[in-house]
Amino acid sequence: MAKPLYKITFHNHGRVYELYARHVASSALWGFTEVGELVFDLRDGVLVDPTEERLRDEFGDTRVLHLPMQSVIRIEEVAKKGQPAIRDPATGEKVVTPFPLPAKPR
Structure with a gap:
């Protein structure tokens, strides 16, 4: 039997991160959630x-x-992995860093 897959949504540096992991538990550090694999x-x-x-x-x-614990928004057990994301907390839109464009010749 395959290990469960979790989608973890949490606040980090003013953004909302979505990651996938195989291990989630209460941490040995008081007040923290442990996310591994x-x-x-x-x-x-x-x-x-x-x-x-x-x-x-x-x-x-x-x-x-x-x-x-206060940074964790949601932990979901999911059937398959989706795309990890970094989102803007106000709008929920994905924050995508565009590729640098070549400078315009003068």
Whole structure:
């Protein structure tokens, strides 16, 4: 039987983050939620989703996150992984860092 998959939504640096993980529990640190075994798509080559790449760069080497309980918005057990996201808390819109455009010649 496969391990359960969780979607964790939490506040981080003024944004709302959505990550997927295989382990969620009460942390040994009082007032924290423990999130481990983060799940990212393992695609090599062409960058498909810049948000997932950014999240993988930030959390890719993380063994366990200890999130303050007050920053956790929701933890859902899901059947399959969706796209991780970074959202604006006021609008709920995805925050996407656009690719840099070449400078206009003068």
